[in-house]
Amino acid sequence: MAQRRRKKHTTPEMFQPEPVRGTITIERLAHGGYGVGYLNGLAVFVPRTAPGDIVEVEMTETKRRYAFGTLLALQQASPDRVPAPCPLYDRCGGCHVQHLPYTYQLAHKTTQVREALARIGKLPDVPVASMQESPQPFGYRNKVLYHYDSARGALGLVARGEGQILDMPHCLINDPRADAIMARMRTLLETYPLLQRVLHQVQVQVGQRTGESLVTVFVHTAPPATLLQQLWDGVRDRATGLFVHVKARETPELFSGTTSHVAGATVIHEQVGPWRFRIEPQAFFQVNTVQMEHLYDLVSEAAALQGDEIVFDLYSGGGTIALTLAPSCRTVHAVEWSRQATLLATQQAAELGVSNCQFRTGKVERIVQRYLAEGIRADVAVLDPPRAGCLPDALQALALMRVPRLVYVSCSPPTLARDLRVLHDLGYRTTHVQPVDMFSHTYHIECVATLVRG
Numbered sequence: 046m047a048q049r050r051r052k053k054h055t056t057p058e059m060f061q062p063e064p065v066r067g068t069i070t071i072e073r074l075a076h077g078g079y080g081v082g083y084l085n086g087l088a089v090f091v092p093r094t095a096p097g098d099i100v101e102v103e104m105t106e107t108k109r110r111y112a113f114g115t116l117l118a119l120q121q122a123s124p125d126r127v128p129a130p131c132p133l134y135d136r137c138g139g140c141h142v143q144h145l146p147y148t149y150q151l152a153h154k155t156t157q158v159r160e161a162l163a164r165i166g167k168l169p170d171v172p173v174a175s176m177q178e179s180p181q182p183f184g185y186r187n188k189v190l191y192h193y194d195s196a197r198g199a200l201g202l203v204a205r206g207e208g209q210i211l212d213m214p215h216c217l218i219n220d221p222r223a224d225a226i227m228a229r230m231r232t233l234l235e236t237y238p239l240l241q242r243v244l245h246q247v248q249v250q251v252g253q254r255t256g257e258s259l260v261t262v263f264v265h266t267a268p269p270a271t272l273l274q275q276l277w278d279g280v281r282d283r284a285t286g287l288f289v290h291v292k293a294r295e296t297p298e299l300f301s302g303t304t305s306h307v308a309g310a311t312v313i314h315e316q317v318g319p320w321r322f323r324i325e326p327q328a329f330f331q332v333n334t335v336q337m338e339h340l341y342d343l344v345s346e347a348a349a350l351q352g353d354e355i356v357f358d359l360y361s362g363g364g365t366i367a368l369t370l371a372p373s374c375r376t377v378h379a380v381e382w383s384r385q386a387t388l389l390a391t392q393q394a395a396e397l398g399v400s401n402c403q404f405r406t407g408k409v410e411r412i413v414q415r416y417l418a419e420g421i422r423a424d425v426a427v428l429d430p431p432r433a434g435c436l437p438d439a440l441q442a443l444a445l446m447r448v449p450r451l452v453y454v455s456c457s458p459p460t461l462a463r464d465l466r467v468l469h470d471l472g473y474r475t476t477h478v479q480p481v482d483m484f485s486h487t488y489h490i491e492c493v494a495t496l497v498r499g
């Protein structure tokens with residue numbers, strides 16, 4: 046018979062363990078930009094540290110085999126450290142490796158890719174080229190989401206750890222035109238108290254080559270038309286178009302309610318190589334224009350199209366990869382789950398005069414299974430999934446179709462390694478991985494992997 050558990054009379058304070066502190070030497074850098082040292086036999090992951098640093102740390106979260114720690118004091122700085130150019134670097138959550146020289150960041154990111162492939166994918170022999178550096182490691186972000194804290198009157202980016210909003214007039218990795226629009230928003234907040242009550246976030250998208258910009262204001266409740274007009278009057282000399290999004294509820298998704306166009310243009314454009322692409326508030330667009338150009342060149346090289354191939358562009362967003370490959374092949378079948386993005390892709394194709402792309406809305410894992418059942422086959426499949434990577438169903442369907450060549454574009458080395466392992470077990474071989482620095486000064490890493498069957 047089950048025994049009744051005795052109710053324990055405890056107070057939360059009784060369980061508060063003493064914080065564990067100690068001095069450690071940082072030995073290496075890990076995924077996420079963390080420095081790693083050892084304390085009491087545990088690997089301790091400490092942000093904003095560099096190999097060679099001797100640091101006093103406090104463990105903040107302890108697991109069975111490792112712990113996270115915070116930096117209490119830098120007792121001896123690594124010779125590899127540089128002063129972070131941003132005065133708010135220690136507090137802001139946006140950048141992770143500004144305390145390392147740019148060339149060091151590149152080398153570290155290349156190592157991260159190799160280590161992920163060896164450790165997670167058990168693929169130590171896959172050739173990984175050195176990270177392709179960015180010609181513009183600052184001022185590159187063409188899309189910025191600013192947060193507003195009405196209680197503190199702060200408008201800016203989210204602080205590290207505690208999630209506070211940092212009131213920052215300028216961010217070194219943002220396109221300065223986005224920050225200039227934010228400066229205008231600050232003035233508008235001072236002028237219109239009603240805006241202070243309703244404002245939640247502001248998204249700014251900049252066409253870096255066209256100079257156009259789109260502002261989307263996220264609010265808790267629908268503002269009166271007069272306030273929207275005042276907002277437009279306040280930004281119209283800097284922005285090309287203005288949208289308002291009334292949030293439906295508190296969710297992690299940015300777009301949870303209704304978006305309405307307020308004034309100006311409904312889309313802006315960006316020039317990427319010979320392509321003039323449309324940008325809308327909601328559809329995915331690469332955040333680094335200069336490196337997007339390089340990334341797409343690498344995809345095109347990896348696809349090695351001869352002119353008559355059938356190509357899949359899976360996780361196609363606004364169809365930008367499909368459209369760049371279309372002139373070099375017979376047909377592109379593009380698949381994307383966001384209806385709005387598929388619509389945008391169809392409009393882009395019409396605007397660019399591209400007629401050999403078919404854009405389909407749906408989940409890749411379902412649609413490729415359907416293609417398999419319908420007998421639709423591809424000579425080359427490009428996969429560009431979100432950070433979570435691909436579901437095994439999608440990869441299995443491609444293997445069953447015997448697609449001879451795959452190009453896997455990834456923004457997460459751990460999931461890339463996991464999926465390459467699955468593909469290797471399904472009969473593919475990775476011939477080349479090229480990391481590209483799309484997100485300088487942050488820990489994020491983009492890669493293009495080429496795989497062949499057999």
Ligand SMILES: C[S@@+](CC[C@H](N)C(=O)[O-])C[C@H]1O[C@@H](n2cnc3c(N)ncnc32)[C@H](O)[C@@H]1O
Pocket residue numbers: 329330331360361362363364365366380381382383386407408409410429430431
């Ligand atoms: C990294 S973006 C790539 C977009 C595009 N290839 C580009 O270069 O702009 C990933 C895209 O996959 C879409 N997506 C995420 N999960 C999906 C799924 N299971 N099936 C189809 N699309 C998905 C997202 O909406 C997003 O547009």
